Amino acid sequence: MIRAIRACKTAAEERAVVRKECAAIRAAINENDQDYRHRNLAKLMFIHMLGYPTHFGQMECLKLIASTGFPEKRIGYLGLMLLLDERQEVLMLYIVGLALCALGNISSAEMARDLAPDVERLMQFRDPNIRKKAALCSIRIIKKVPDLAENFMHPASSLLKEKHHGVLITGVQLCTDLCKVSSEALEYFRENCIEGLVKTLRDIANSPYSPEYDIAGITDPFLHIRLLKLLRILGQGDADASDCMTDILAQVASRTESNKNAGNAILYECVETIMSIEDNGGLRVLAINILGRFLSNRDNNIRYVGLNMLMKAIMVDAKAVQRHRATILECVKGFI
Incomplete structure (x- = not known):
């Protein structure tokens, strides 16, 4: 790609090459091509340095950062520095997600008490990945401070209506842990959630093939x-x-x-x-x-x-x- 761009003699030729490469990268993103994700992001960084828009590849940075291999992580962090700035919402999602992961793994009882209202609010966030991480973080909070269980009963019950399986499974686990630490939560879920849980299980048991x-x-x-x-x-x-x-x-x-x-x-x-x-x-x-x-x-x-x-x-x-x-x-x- 770099050789083709440098061989261009006019700006119009350069734009044509960049459009073709961007179309190929978009297609790879849509197909969730994992083998060439780091190479595609490297291409996007070069295209970005030429002044062309590359916003469609921002989520690829986060996917590479979340991968297990060091070369992929390195490209992901480089892309994060180049393709995103403080005005991008995806950067805020990344920071919030990291904060929830950290809180869910290492929070003390004092931290749990201080940050519980923020975590409760994020359980209603529009992005499903943030809702999922907030639910997982809530499990840590109620285990550290069982007195806060009643604060999470209503948000947890709302997660049981989710269509996104990742959010739903964390919501079910949160409800399970709430029932273990609070008899009040147990009675609340018995009265308000059993019919919905039965319907969800029936829908999954009868659902058609889903790859x-x-x-x-x-x-x-x-x-x-x-x-x-x-x-x-x-x-x-x-x-x-x-x-x-x-x-x-x-x-x-x-x-x-x-x-x-x-x-x-x-x-x-x-x-x-x-x-x-x-x-x-x-x-x-x-x-x-x-x-x-x-x-x-x-x-x-x-x-x-x-x-x-x-x-x-x-x-x-x-x-x-x-x-x-x-x-x-x-x-x-x-x-x-």
Whole structure:
């Protein structure tokens, strides 16, 4: 590119070469080309020094800075110095994001108290990455200062309506931690959020193929598991809450494929949720049958977690476990 630009004899020729290169770089950005991202940013820095607009490549600086390789980080920081100035909003997003990451990792109780109002405000920010980092930072704050839990109940419940999976999964985790540190938060989420959580889990379980979130043919198993863990906490010791989630638990337990690890992870969490919520005989038989299938699996890790869960299940429904006695004995012989 540099050779082609230097070979230009007129300004019009130079502009034509720059337009062609910028179009190619835009196409690479749209395709999320990671292999040539650092080379494209180096080209943009040269184009910027010639006086041409390069604002479309500013986010590429942040992506390179977030990468793990040193050469990519170096180009990213060089681009940050050249392509951005104090008037650019993306620079503010970068600084706020770094501050939230630092606070979420090293904040003390005093820092948490002082900065909690700012973090709470950023949970409503328009950029989803900032909302996600603010939610993660809030988890650190409520663990350091449990008294602040009530300040985050309403913002956390609003995150449960998010369409962005990254924000949603952090919102679910924040609600889970709030329930652990505050009985008031637990009751609040039971009264206001169970129907929404059930709908979200149903939508994800029934969603069509999505390459962005798909793992082994299952849409976002990480979000599946986080939702099941939160439902388990909300259903424990509350018959009404347990009734609200029985249908979706039965659907997840019966329709999730068990031929991949992602599916087995979801089934395991679903079984643990079924065994933890208030009594539902039919669901518990279904859960114990899933554990019986785990014992027949060739993977020793899956057989182990199946046996481990059956130890808990026998305290709840011994008769259902007795039906799998032969399988359990065969499984034990296989370990000897």
